Amino acid sequence: MPSARPSSTDAYSLILEAIDIGTYRPGDRLVESELAERFGVSRTPVREALQRLETQSLLSRDGRSLIVASLDHNQMSELYVVRRELEGLAASLAARHATAEEVRILREMVEDDNALIGDPAALSRANRRFHKQIHLASHNRYLVQQLDLVHRTMALMATTSLAAVGRTQIAQTEHDKIVAAIEAKDEDAAGAALREHISVAFMTRLKQDANARQEEG
The missing domain is CATH 1.20.120.530 (GntR ligand-binding domain-like)
Known part of the structure; x- marks a missing residue:
């Protein structure tokens, strides 16, 4: 029986952990396709996870790109x-x-x-x-x-x-x-x-x- 496809919650947790342990630092650009490849998930849950992280102010916009936010x-x-x-x-x-x-x-x-x-x-x-x-x-x-x-x-x-x-x-x-x-x-x-x-x-x-x-x- 095939395993279930990773959800946006899984992708969210994976990206969040990567930020938490310093894999991605403030100012680093997060690219949807690169994240999907790194974590072995499709781009849709990654896109949803990035939107959620942006809503929580953990990511910010730099032009059209999303970057890890920093605190002033x-x-x-x-x-x-x-x-x-x-x-x-x-x-x-x-x-x-x-x-x-x-x-x-x-x-x-x-x-x-x-x-x-x-x-x-x-x-x-x-x-x-x-x-x-x-x-x-x-x-x-x-x-x-x-x-x-x-x-x-x-x-x-x-x-x-x-x-x-x-x-x-x-x-x-x-x-x-x-x-x-x-x-x-x-x-x-x-x-x-x-x-x-x-x-x-x-x-x-x-x-x-x-x-x-x-x-x-």
Whole structure:
């Protein structure tokens, strides 16, 4: 029996993942025929997926071409404000609702990820997994949906704040503090720790951008 033809949802997920892992970076042009060939799907679901990504502002128009969108300073600032509050809420709810098994997984993630200190690319992938686990531990499907959108948009940033010198070690210390508060079922401390974690990441990224502008100048 022949396998089902890939749907636009499949194509959407494949393109989104490629943006998320950096296969396609902000400013890269996405060509319908090339994507269809790369992912082994027909052009129709690719076209539908591209339209959906454009509607979500993950792609933008450059003449007649679609390119991976980028965030300007104001957009980045607005995104971090929303992310800080939503992530803080997720951590607070995780402290209230997480099962013993979910808390244990978070602790194991922190311990395992310590081996990645000094490898920003690997730790960035682990960081996404860690935050996603906190989102799920909140046991609030609507919050998880909103955070998924926020994290998809984060992929539009050309670099990770973890690339800053010393940031990987600091981030891991912050993760440990977040998990400790969740383990203690301290909702206020968990929320505050995660909001502080996002604030520090934002300040780090602002410094990165300032340094990049200085070098360009």
